Amino acid sequence: MGNTRFIPALIVALLLLKFVVSFSIKTTTNISTDQSALLALKAHIINDSRNLLTTNWSIAFSVCKWIGVTCGSRHQRVIALDLSNMNLSDTVSPHIGNLSFLTWLNMKNNNFHGPLPAQLANLHR
Numbered sequence: 001m002g003n004t005r006f007i008p009a010l011i012v013a014l015l016l017l018k019f020v021v022s023f024s025i026k027t028t029t030n031i032s033t034d035q036s037a038l039l040a041l042k043a044h045i046i047n048d049s050r051n052l053l054t055t056n057w058s059i060a061f062s063v064c065k066w067i068g069v070t071c072g073s074r075h076q077r078v079i080a081l082d083l084s085n086m087n088l089s090d091t092v093s094p095h096i097g098n099l100s101f102l103t104w105l106n107m108k109n110n111n112f113h114g115p116l117p118a119q120l121a122n123l124h125r
Contacts, residue, residue, distance in 0.1 A: 034101075070104075085110075092112050094120075097121070101125060102125060
């Protein structure tokens, strides 16, 4: 009978631990999700004649320091992507749809072709 008080305390402690772990995992995966989306976009480009993405978009640097990428100060997530005038060629990558904090996208004066991917509908901001 003495253990009956211990069980609710243990359950509360386990729930609290689960919350802390899931929060910390979610926090650390957010910017890595953005990084993965941008690296997939880079891999999708068939022509980067000025080597802007090739030389700058690297895991050696923070995503927030990459050319054309702007991160928000509050969440440190990608909020703007300016790929204008980079002379890039290919179809528009569906991975852009994974940039959940993206509020501004500029891809003018490039050679993108084909239909817009359905994943762009994931951008609610």
